Amino acid sequence: MALRIPCPHCGTRAIDEWVYGEIPIVPDAITDADARDVDRAYFHNNAEGVVREAWFHLYGCRRWVTVERDSRTDTFL
Amino acid sequence: MLEPLLLTRIVSTPAALDTADIPAEVIVLRTAPDEALVLADSSTISVDDPHAIIVDDTGWHGAWMSWDQAIPFLQANCAWELPAERPSMAQGRVADAPAKLWLEDDRMLIVVPHVMARDVADRMGS
Amino acid sequence: MNEFWEAKVTLQWAELGSSYDVVIIGGGGHGLATAYNLAVKHGITNVAVIEKDYIGGGNSGRNTTVIRSNYGKPEPVRFYQRSLDLYRQLEDETDRWIMHDERGLLWLAHTEAGRRQERSRSSMNLAFGAETHFVEPEEIAKLAPGINLDAGGEFPITGGSLHVGGATARHDRVNWAFAEGAMRAGVTIVQGVKVEGLILDGDRVVGVKTNTGDVAAGTVVSAVGGHATTIATMANVRLPIRTHPLQAFVTNHYEQTWDAIVASNDLGFYISQTARGEMLGGSHIDPQPSYSRRSDHHFINEISRRIVALFPFMGNLRVLRQWTGICDMSPDYTPIMGFTSAPGFLITTGWGTWGFKAIPAGGEAMAQLIASGETPELIAPFSIDRFANDRTLADRGSSGTH
Amino acid sequence: MSFEYEGQTIPTSADESVLLSLLRAGIHPGSGGPLCFEGDCPNCLCTIDDVSYVRSCQTPAEVAVEVSPHGRDAPPLPPLDAGAPAIAVDYRVADVVVIGGGESGLQACAAAEANGRSVECFDASTGHDVVAIYPGPLVLVRTHGGMIEVECDEIVVATGAAEIHPVVPGSDLEGLWMPRAARKAVDAGLDLGQLVSVGNVPDALGATAAPGELVRFVGDHTVSAVITATADGEVETPCDNVVVGLGLHPRTGLARMGNGMNVRVVGDALLDADIPTCPPEGIACPCSNVTFEQLDNLHDRGFTHMELLKRGSLAGTGTCQGSVCTPYLRSFLQDRGQALQAPFTARPVARQLTLSEMAAGSHLPKLARTALDDVHRSLGARMDRMGGWWRPWTYGDTEAEYTAVRERVSLGDVSTLGKMIVTGPDAEATLQRIFPTNVSTIKPGRSRYVLMLDERGYVLDDGMIAREHDDTFFLTFTSGGASMSEMWIRDWSASWGHDIRILNQTLSLGAINITGPKAAEVLARATDDELPPFLGHSTLTIAGVECKVFRLSFTGELSFELHHPAADSVKLWTALMELGADHDIRPHGIEALFRLRLEKGHIIIGQDTDYDASPRRLQHEWAVNMNTGDFIGRTATERTNRIPLDKKLVGIETDGDTLVDGAVMWSGTEFAGTVSSSMWSPTLGKGVALAWLETVTGAFPETVRIDGVEARVVPPHFYDPEGSRARA
Structure with a gap:
């Protein structure tokens, strides 16, 4: 189909079986509690490169799986 | 072809599921490390986990297909590769439904949520 | 012979200097329109636009060219309506043919909730200057010839809204018209120059580092599409942006006889026939944040099915090409414009899938802001502070496509 | 064998392309220009069986029925009443896909097979047009019998090289040939008459070589002479046909499309391009x-x-x-x-295919159907797509459905509700942090309405928590929120390291809501067990079906939600309809339900909320207990509560006209918000609405004007504000 994500329980499956989930990282440099709260809620690292993220295997085991992906190429590592 | 099934759903610790007391001939679809769909009613099953959820579940429909029937159906409705082992369980998108497959040497069982059964049956041509 | 080559546009390239009042990063529609407005409307001509590839080569040259203002909240309706009005006069203003074609956009509903939504949209639009009318299925059949109102029984059409001002224009020509106007007024535009860093004096941004040398700047504007986060990070500014791929396709060209612009949120596609006669279609963004511009099969496989369900006659049109842009999506599907926590560093981003239609108003407002040092009222709601201030512009009804 | 061309029957023979059959009949179908016979150029395009832009050189004559020419001008769109053909798909998996069945392609196949790898090889000359390489990698192949999609690990591109076409003046004349095409034409027995060659052309064609470099072609529609440049000036060589050899350009389009994937290029596709x-x-x-x-x-x-x-x-x-x-x-x-510039980025698709071919294998998204779907349809319900389900919008008489609930008794299918068991040692701790309520005070057998907040402090979903035992809870969510809520709870509980078990029973259980003043009376006929009190629940046998019975109310009337095994839905529904027949029981659809709840001021997530609906804005702060511990959204709620309130969900009343959902409200000339849900209340004899009221110059107005109608801002509880009917 398309991009394929490896599921440790089910095997590798096309991206349309999955739901994307971000793993947010609030930078340590932000120290104010409110600012950290806002950053966590709205701001994104949106990195160009290898990112750690979660995908929910909606059509299979219905569990979250943590994977690494290169956001420049959409390659799952 | 799709018929209502009476299954049991179990949620427990993975270790308890690994050692669950389930009659040997019963088909167990291990859908996640901590969850299984068992083709038997719940009275035959026990699990060594005081917090386990073990419930009868009538929310699934299924059909046995010979491989002569299953192969053309899968070619047109399943975009991923089946495991080679027999018997084995596989799950993923089939005919746009979240399907569980039980693969044997000479036949295959497909199990889908009853809420999708009519549309899957249409795709099976029945 | 085709009509396109006759573009009268002349692009006068110059060498990048070492110091400007304003340096704009990104030679897409928003960067070019900002430069154009600075030079032509405000007489600020000591301006450079730095483009890493070629002008209009990012989303500005990849979008599906729809112009509309049928949003669900007062602030975006006002803003996009200003843009729609500016588009109407852009050919006269620049003396360049942008192939502007105002033919009305039809937004379809397939459910009772969707029907309700289109009624709401019409009310909101009319209240804030955009002409949009609720239409019943019978009228839709006339407005979108060849439509299958039943859509195979699965997606029956329950109503829709006709956005009368909905239009299309040729993306490249819009970019070139602004580029030419800016160049003629004295703006330096360079291609193939990559911004590799920002020059900071404390928190303040005072210039850019490029692969061809440093450039000092009174003000630096990030007008980049797709890589806004990367540029903002150079100024130590965090953005509430996720960058997602957005895919589109065109068919071969056919006689231009299909006048509709049709969008369906439920089916997740929109389609129109270009001035050149290609059928041009797109869908919603890919779910994962990504900088990959690779086109995938799933997108076109699904969207083709949906288009053909609604317009069976299109089944025999031949797909010529698909492509992908990368879109900066904000949490409330609304742009983020203006000042940042870094003095001297301005942003115009969060253009998501609707950046093209905003080019004239976005450029106008950013130029006003730079020239006056104050945020114009039209874009005040789009400040980055709105997230911390609990004043987001959530707009469930407009979060879908293009 | 034959096909029709412009009213002419063109005879064909087996294994021949449409183009060759046309050429035999003396017809050049395109708009002139050299023919390549390899699908590389646009010079033989036809409309074949309603599809335009078809390369007639690549189309077997045996599949064509109706062929018509189209030149460089755009062909017409298909007729608006034309249907879309159904195209079959064949999904395949292979270790290696080899594109191109020439010498190097066959070598690659043999090498891969020798290594024990499975191979699929496709060659355009056998009707397998590889049209795209997609991420996966996935190779998309068009055949005249349908599409083939192959998922693979490696792709070998052996597409060879194309011949460079002449682009001099006159290169749009007929009678021009690329060397390979001329070879095939001669082999097929076509008479090319006085054949002249220019450039590098194999001697075996027997063409007369024109001297020097190509300058232009001369002729009227068909070439009659070729002009070449020599050291002595231009030379004109008369001819019937010209074959032009200008060198090779590797066909790298597919290889470039697969850039970054596991793609290997072999053979002539690796050649340095002749410039x-x-x-x-x-x-x-x-x-x-x-x-x-x-x-x-x-x-x-x-x-x-x-x-x-x-x-x-x-x-x-x-x-x-x-x-x-x-x-x-x-x-x-x-x-x-x-x-020297690199060639353009290559994007799918390499050789066009129709939208119908593109759609092969995909289907419109399907909606879930409850176990009562057939029952609703047989009752004449108009079904609507909602929250991922087919649901009965109305059974045809919404007023009567509304009245049945308010005055007698009615059934509603609420099987679509999200339903979840959460149990385990940490179940209470998990829910305490998921929901902004004090879960510890919910006693076994009791339930509570809850909001679920996100980290922004906005409402994600709403539902009920029912406590079954100390460590076992049953949760309900909105119909559209079930999957999201499961993901949300699984994600958070895992991040907290909690020891819980979660079972999503949304698709396993049916649920029927029996509501109306006679609901208890009808239920009592179906069970000997005692019905639970308001906001209580218990497991009872109803009409022979074991049900979890929840007593709560969305309609404002006495209501019992009966959760039961999905396989028993029809049995339970039928029994209740029979037991309530003397009360003229009738089912109500969503339209009636939405009116009933609106009179009660109950919100619908998605209709009355947008992405920024905080409990404070919704005036649902009563559902948030700030005296419990840390819950998701707590810090955001504390933070945003310090900011002045800008808008809130209120009730609106009018004496006269019914308001329209989405209508804009004004206070004087200032925008004052929008109506989110509205109706004419037959019970109350006035128009009622829920609306988002915004501050106007810092204060909330007490009256607004909507489409010229004056309306009062009131608390959003229009009907039975004390709730005495639901508690009865």
């Missing part, structure tokens, strides 16, 4: 009809970048995707002092 001489005049791009004069004009005006030149002229954007013009655009820019 042809750029003629001073001629048609550079036959697809878009772009001349060198036009390219020069653009170049002079600053369109010096290859992409700008393409976009400015449209050269390279047509049917052949730059196959003909790319070599010349590169030499054009090189001639003007630029370094």
Whole structure:
């Protein structure tokens, strides 16, 4: 189909079986509690490169799986 | 072809599921490390986990297909590769439904949520 | 012979200097329109636009060219309506043919909730200057010839809204018209120059580092599409942006006889026939944040099915090409414009899938802001502070496509 | 065998292309220009069986029924009443896909097979047109019998090289041939008459060589002479046909499309491209009809970048995707002092396919159907798509459905509700942090309405928590929120390291809501068990079906939600309908339900909430207990509560007209918000609405004007505000 994500329980499956989930990282440099709260809620690292993220295997085991992906190429590592 | 099934759903610790007391001939679809769909009613099953959820579940429909029937159906409705082992369980998108497959040497069982059964049956041509 | 080559546009390239009042990063529609407005409307001509590839080569040259203002909240309706009005006069203003074609956009509903939504949209639009009318299925059949109102029984059409001002224009020509106007007024535009860093004096941004040398700047504007986060990070500014791929396709060209612009949120596609006669279609963004511009099969496989369900006659049109842009999506599907926590560093981003239609108003407002040092009222709601201030512009009804 | 062409029957023979059959009949179907017989150029395009832009050289004559020519001008759209053909798909998996069945392709196949790898090999000459390489990697193949999709690990591109086409003046005449095409034509027995060759052409064709370099072709519609340049000046060589050999350009389109994937290029596709001489005049791009004069004009005006030149002229954007013009655009820019440019980015698709072919294998998204779906349809319900389900919008008489609930008794299918068991040692701790309520005070057998907040402090979903035992809870969510809520709870509980078990029973259990003043009376006929009190729940046998019975109310009337095994839904529904027959029981659809709840001021997530609906804005702060511990959204709620309130969900009343959902409210000339849900209340005899009221100059107005109608702002509880009917 398309991009394929490896599921440790089910095997590798096309991206349309999955739901994307971000793993947010609030930078340590932000120290104010409110600012950290806002950053966590709205701001994104949106990195160009290898990112750690979660995908929910909606059509299979219905569990979250943590994977690494290169956001420049959409390659799952 | 799709018929209502009476299954049991179990949620427990993975270790308890690994050692669950389930009659040997019963088909167990291990859908996640901590969850299984068992083709038997719940009275035959026990699990060594005081917090386990073990419930009868009538929310699934299924059909046995010979491989002569299953192969053309899968070619047109399943975009991923089946495991080679027999018997084995596989799950993923089939005919746009979240399907569980039980693969044997000479036949295959497909199990889908009853809420999708009519549309899957249409795709099976029945 | 085709009509396109006759573009009268002349692009006068110059060498990048070492110091400007304003340096704009990104030679897409928003960067070019900002430069154009600075030079032509405000007489600020000591301006450079730095483009890493070629002008209009990012989303500005990849979008599906729809112009509309049928949003669900007062602030975006006002803003996009200003843009729609500016588009109407852009050919006269620049003396360049942008192939502007105002033919009305039809937004379809397939459910009772969707029907309700289109009624709401019409009310909101009319209240804030955009002409949009609720239409019943019978009228839709006339407005979108060849439509299958039943859509195979699965997606029956329950109503829709006709956005009368909905239009299309040729993306490249819009970019070139602004580029030419800016160049003629004295703006330096360079291609193939990559911004590799920002020059900071404390928190303040005072210039850019490029692969061809440093450039000092009174003000630096990030007008980049797709890589806004990367540029903002150079100024130590965090953005509430996720960058997602957005895919589109065109068919071969056919006689231009299909006048509709049709969008369906439920089916997740929109389609129109270009001035050149290609059928041009797109869908919603890919779910994962990504900088990959690779086109995938799933997108076109699904969207083709949906288009053909609604317009069976299109089944025999031949797909010529698909492509992908990368879109900066904000949490409330609304742009983020203006000042940042870094003095001297301005942003115009969060253009998501609707950046093209905003080019004239976005450029106008950013130029006003730079020239006056104050945020114009039209874009005040789009400040980055709105997230911390609990004043987001959530707009469930407009979060879908293009 | 034959096909029709412009009213003419064209005889064909087996294994022959449409183009060859036409040429045999003396017809050149395209708009002139050299023929390549390899699908590289736009010079033999036809409309074949309602599909335009078909390369007649690549289409077997045996599949064609109706063929018509189309030139460079755009063909018409298909008739608006034309249907879309159904195209079959064949999904395959292979270790290696080899594209191209020539010598190097076959070698690659043999090598892979020798290594024990499974191989699929496709060659256009056998009717397998590889049209795209997609991420996966996935290779998409068009055949005349349908589409083939192959997922693979490795792709070998053995597509060979294309012959470079002439683009001099007159290159749009008929009678021009690429060497390979001429070879095939001669082998097929076509008489090419006086055949003249230019450039590097194999002697075996027996053509008369014109001396020197190609300058232009001469002729009226069909070539009659070729002009070449020699040291002694131009030479004119009369001819019937010309074969032109200008070198090779590797077919790298598919390889470039697969850039970054596991793609290997072999054979002639690896060749260094010959860079042809750029003629001073001629048609550079036959697809878009772009001349060198036009390219020069653009170049002079600053369109010096290859992409700008393409976009400015449209050269390279047509049917052949730059196959003909790319070599010349590169030499054009090189001639003007630029370094040799790389070819354009290659994007799918390489050779066009129809939208129907593109759609092969996909289906419209399907909606879930409850176990009562057939029952609703047999009752004449108009079904609507909602929250991922087919639901009965109305059974045809919404007023009567509404009245049945308010005055007697009615059934509603609420099987679509999200339903979840959460149990385990940490179950209470998990829910305490998921929900902004004090879960510890919910006693076994009791339930509570809850909001679920996100980290922004906005409402994600709402539902009920019912406590079964100390460590076992049953949760309900909105119909559309079930999957999201499961993901949310699984994600958070895992991050907290909690020891819980979660079972999503949404699709396993049916649920029927029996509501109305006679609901208890009808239920009592179906069970000997005692019904639970308001906001209580218990497991009872109803009409022989074991049910979890929840007593709560969304309609404002006495209501019991009966959760039961999905297989028993029809049995339970039928029994209740029979037991309530003397009360004229009738089912109610969603339209009636939405009115009933609106009179009660109950919100619907998604209709009355947008993405920024905080409990404070919703005036649901009563559902948030700030005295419990840490819950998701707590810090955001504390933070945003310090900011002045800008809008809130209120009730609106009018004496006269019914308001329209989405209507804009004004206070004087100032915008004051929008109506989110509205109705005419037959019970109350007035128009009622829920609306988002915004502050106007810092304060909330007490009256607003909507479409010229004056309306009062009131608390959003219109009907039985004390709740005595639901508690009865």
